[in-house]
Amino acid sequence: MAKVKTAYVCNDCGADFPRWQGQCSACGAWNTVTEVRLAASPQVARNERLTGYAGNAEQSKVQVLADIDLQDVPRFSSTFKEFDRVLGGGIVPGAAILIGGSPGAGKSTVLLQTMCRLAADMPTLYVTGEESLQQVAMRASRLGLPKDNLKMLSETNVDKICQVAEKEQPKIMVIDSIQVMHVSDVQSSPGTVAQVRESATTLTRYAKQNNVAIFIVGHVTKDGSLAGPKVLEHIIDCSVLLDGGADSRFRTLRSHKNRFGAVNELGVFAMTGQGLKEVSNPSAIFLSRGEEQTSGSSVMVIWEGTRPLLVEIQALVDYSQLANPRRVAVGLEQNRLSMLLAVLHKHGGMQMADQDVFVNVVGGVKVTETSADLALLMALLSSFRDRPLPKDVVVFGEVGLAGEIRPVPSGQERLNEAFKHGFTKAIVPSANMPKGGIAGMQIHAVKNLSEAIQAFDEM
Numbered sequence: 001m002a003k004v005k006t007a008y009v010c011n012d013c014g015a016d017f018p019r020w021q022g023q024c025s026a027c028g029a030w031n032t033v034t035e036v037r038l039a040a041s042p043q044v045a046r047n048e049r050l051t052g053y054a055g056n057a058e059q060s061k062v063q064v065l066a067d068i069d070l071q072d073v074p075r076f077s078s079t080f081k082e083f084d085r086v087l088g089g090g091i092v093p094g095a096a097i098l099i100g101g102s103p104g105a106g107k108s109t110v111l112l113q114t115m116c117r118l119a120a121d122m123p124t125l126y127v128t129g130e131e132s133l134q135q136v137a138m139r140a141s142r143l144g145l146p147k148d149n150l151k152m153l154s155e156t157n158v159d160k161i162c163q164v165a166e167k168e169q170p171k172i173m174v175i176d177s178i179q180v181m182h183v184s185d186v187q188s189s190p191g192t193v194a195q196v197r198e199s200a201t202t203l204t205r206y207a208k209q210n211n212v213a214i215f216i217v218g219h220v221t222k223d224g225s226l227a228g229p230k231v232l233e234h235i236i237d238c239s240v241l242l243d244g245g246a247d248s249r250f251r252t253l254r255s256h257k258n259r260f261g262a263v264n265e266l267g268v269f270a271m272t273g274q275g276l277k278e279v280s281n282p283s284a285i286f287l288s289r290g291e292e293q294t295s296g297s298s299v300m301v302i303w304e305g306t307r308p309l310l311v312e313i314q315a316l317v318d319y320s321q322l323a324n325p326r327r328v329a330v331g332l333e334q335n336r337l338s339m340l341l342a343v344l345h346k347h348g349g350m351q352m353a354d355q356d357v358f359v360n361v362v363g364g365v366k367v368t369e370t371s372a373d374l375a376l377l378m379a380l381l382s383s384f385r386d387r388p389l390p391k392d393v394v395v396f397g398e399v400g401l402a403g404e405i406r407p408v409p410s411g412q413e414r415l416n417e418a419f420k421h422g423f424t425k426a427i428v429p430s431a432n433m434p435k436g437g438i439a440g441m442q443i444h445a446v447k448n449l450s451e452a453i454q455a456f457d458e459m
Contacts, residue, residue, distance in 0.1 A: 088261015331361025347403030
């Protein structure tokens with residue numbers, strides 16, 4: 001009988017330890033180190049499993065980088081332009097793509113739509129481990145998807161999945177989901193650190209050696225991060241997250257890691273009775289403003305991946321009855337709000353120490369870039385003075401601690417996007433002022449906070 005070996009692995013970061021300990025010394029988390037039972041000589045079995053699907057290992061040879069033919073791996077479309085944008089232009093053969101999201105976000109739905117459409121042009125395989133084949137067929141019928149060509153498999157053993165794939169020879173596969181998959185030589189239950197890591201490694205190696213694109217579905221934790229060890233994100237090639245609130249019909253698909261394209265790309269979908277549909281003009285969603293002008297609102301242009309996006313930011317400044325006034329930021333960084341309030345007091349002469357300040361980015365968008373600084377200050381100033389900004393004004397720019405307005409990347413493209421949506425006035429950094437200007441658009445180029453406040457007063 002094989003001797004059983006024991007290892008201790010952190011559930012958060014995947015670090016290994018020779019014995020159990022209460023705190024992980026690698027990531028600092030408490031009570032995350034769990035016992036993992038391994039079979040004897042796991043490395044030998046693992047190597048046999050990883051190389052068993054590729055054929056003869058002697059075929060590998062060393063090549064010069066310049067001699068590698070890139071024409072052999074052309075991208076192909078997922079049938080969704082927004083999906084292709086997030087993936088960097090399409091699906092790369094041999095790529096392992098991890099797609100995560102909260103329950104009900106639409107992970108299985110968008111992958112089923114993609115696979116049903118691609119099945120007419122190439123061999124496909126959809127592996128479901130959480131749902132039965134009848135449940136998947138019922139969802140496809142409800143969405144009105146073509147079902148004639150898509151091949152289905154209900155299996156959770158990764159070794160058997162790879163064997164079936166060897167016979168079927170698909171060009172694209174879906175694994176739903178990685179938390180229920182397991183490999184035979186790892187003596188632990190599915191969903192544990194060892195099983196998730198070994199399953200992902202096996203599937204990724206199979207994808208590389210057989211030039212098959214694999215979509216791997218992953219669960220998320222309460223804080224929105226992908227469940228399982230952090231090493232899972234290092235194994236795969238691309239990691240995307242499908243996000244959307246329970247009360248919102250819109251879903252955002254964002255890339256967090258991409259070896260074949262830019263990160264932080266954003267795709268927007270709408271959940272309908274026929275599944276997910278693309279939103280070709282996401283700026284129109286986030287700018288659904290009322291007809292009446294209200295104070296405390298400004299429109300900014302943020303840069304998401306390779307395209308500009310117009311977003312409305314709202315601020316509410318009110319007298320506080322508390323000894324410590326509240327500072328609440330939704331969609332923005334809390335510390336940056338406190339810093340900008342200090343800059344507004346020091347260089348703008350606006351005292352808000354006795355005021356409650358609430359800031360919200362409309363549409364549930366999370367803004368991380370500094371181009372929103374000036375728009376946030378204009379919204380705070382508008383609410384503090386109870387004077388609305390004109391509806392055709394767009395604002396962007398980074399604010400420094402000395403009160404200077406710093407330029408932001410792609411200023412010309414941001415202004416063109418705003419003008420395309422009907423904005424005829426803008427407050428921007430002086431360094432982002434276009435040389436020839438924009439016909440039909442009045443641009444106020446400002447160098448510091450005082451000039452920005454003056455431009456606000458003149459409107």
